[in-house]
Amino acid sequence: MEKLIYIKKESLKNFLEKISKDYDVYLPIQNKKNGIINFDSINILNENYIMNLKEKTRQSLKFLFFPPYESLFEFEYKKDIKNPEVTEIALSKPGNSNLREKVIFGIKPCDVRGIDYLDLVFNSGNNKDPYYLNKRENTIIISIGCSIVYPDCFCTSIGGSPFNFGNANIGLLDIGSDLIVTKLDESEKIKKFIADYKDFFEKKDMDDETENKINEIVLQSNKTCSTNWKKINPENITAKMESTFKEDALWQEITKKCISCAACTYVCPTCVCFNIADEQKDKKGERYRCWDFCTNYYYTLEASGHNPREKIYQRYRNKINCKYNYFIKRNKNLYCVGCGRCIDVCPVGMDIREIVSSIISF
Numbered sequence: 001m002e003k004l005i006y007i008k009k010e011s012l013k014n015f016l017e018k019i020s021k022d023y024d025v026y027l028p029i030q031n032k033k034n035g036i037i038n039f040d041s042i043n044i045l046n047e048n049y050i051m052n053l054k055e056k057t058r059q060s061l062k063f064l065f066f067p068p069y070e071s072l073f074e075f076e077y078k079k080d081i082k083n084p085e086v087t088e089i090a091l092s093k094p095g096n097s098n099l100r101e102k103v104i105f106g107i108k109p110c111d112v113r114g115i116d117y118l119d120l121v122f123n124s125g126n127n128k129d130p131y132y133l134n135k136r137e138n139t140i141i142i143s144i145g146c147s148i149v150y151p152d153c154f155c156t157s158i159g160g161s162p163f164n165f166g167n168a169n170i171g172l173l174d175i176g177s178d179l180i181v182t183k184l185d186e187s188e189k190i191k192k193f194i195a196d197y198k199d200f201f202e203k204k205d206m207d208d209e210t211e212n213k214i215n216e217i218v219l220q221s222n223k224t225c226s227t228n229w230k231k232i233n234p235e236n237i238t239a240k241m242e243s244t245f246k247e248d249a250l251w252q253e254i255t256k257k258c259i260s261c262a263a264c265t266y267v268c269p270t271c272v273c274f275n276i277a278d279e280q281k282d283k284k285g286e287r288y289r290c291w292d293f294c295t296n297y298y299y300t301l302e303a304s305g306h307n308p309r310e311k312i313y314q315r316y317r318n319k320i321n322c323k324y325n326y327f328i329k330r331n332k333n334l335y336c337v338g339c340g341r342c343i344d345v346c347p348v349g350m351d352i353r354e355i356v357s358s359i360i361s362f
Ligand code: SF4
Pocket: 264, 267, 268, 269, 270, 271, 323, 335, 336, 337, 338, 339, 340, 341, 342, 343, 352
């Protein structure tokens, strides 16, 4: 008979406290005052901050590995008054050298996929970003599938599913009383992790009641999610994006509500554009990077004053093409994980599904 591995919900708090002695643990935490849920350190849990593993976080996990603002290095010019034509520049080492391993607990499958895409950008080929890798490496990802699917979730339309754990190390399914392990990677690291906390990973024979519960939850979530939007074929969509690119009137019409606030790019798990700048006072300074947004007017503003994407529809068209065209050509995947956050936060009700549907049906 098939053996089930599971964590009892009643021992979850103890499990997380125990692993936090050996790892930096991050999980979805809700601020009781404003109701907002975000990934944060387990250390902030108190009477004002509670764990919330069911609902969607406002921000994706991008914040942890690729923060909105990040110091790259500090510098200092040294000048000798007797020799003014010579300038020496001393650079300090990059910060962010936290070597403690991390456990990300309770991340949704769509956000696991979001991390895969961040890896493609920051950790592939020769383009390895040391700042990203410093935070990303030595991370154990424990995902919990979605037994709640929201009206703006559409991972099933773009090749995911509420229980497709992708590259997560451990995948869990919440059946109420227990968290059932439905994915466990075979790496030595995870074997050791399970062995280290074996008291929390209990085993039992699969029984009919549990099997039925699992099947019902998976079926229901997939069904709900797949009614939220149609299936998108990556090859067809790139062709459609190309053939409609010069249809300015179409793009103007479908983006006319957009106010170019960039909220959608801020919350998106796959938007990764950044800017690099120096802040300097006297001879000391810092070089940092901060997020940038292609929906912003200044993103493409050139020093001459010319802006090749001056109009909102041109910028939004670029954003949609980035996700539903350009990235597919480079990496064979849509650059959208169907998390629905952009729909959730848009102040004027823009819905990426409606935009893409309009393009498909043009
Ligand atoms: S485009 Fe929207 S739905 Fe797609 S990954 Fe980004 S925030 Fe999520």
